Amino acid sequence: MTTKLNHRDCANFAPIDVTKGICHLTKDIVLADTEQCADFARLPKCANCKEFACTPGTSHMGHCNASAHEPKFFAYPDMAAVTCDRYAAL
Incomplete structure (x- = not known):
């Protein structure tokens, strides 16, 4: 089974609320459930x-x-x- 990893699974993601957060690298607001970017760093879970x-x-x-x-x-x-x-x- 393949697990889809999203922004919320990244160590660079800081949640603002349940749907969005801030990327520590780009400082942009990103949706939590959108696909990971090239700078993805897996958050330990x-x-x-x-x-x-x-x-x-x-x-x-x-x-x-x-x-x-x-x-x-x-x-x-x-x-x-x-x-x-x-x-x-x-």
Whole structure:
């Protein structure tokens, strides 16, 4: 399965609201769901981490296997992982 990456998946994108944001590189306002540009830098997200596991029967909720807590804490695939010290890219 191929995942389409948009501006909202870029580390250079700063959201203003749910539909648009500012590109840190160009300083332009861009729509969040439009196609990525040539300067795309993938934003670390739980869906792109080796430690993320989806809850059986769903694709929108899961847990982090790197969590030291029991039970493992909930995570969702689109959660930004920029501050996670246990993020491991796929």
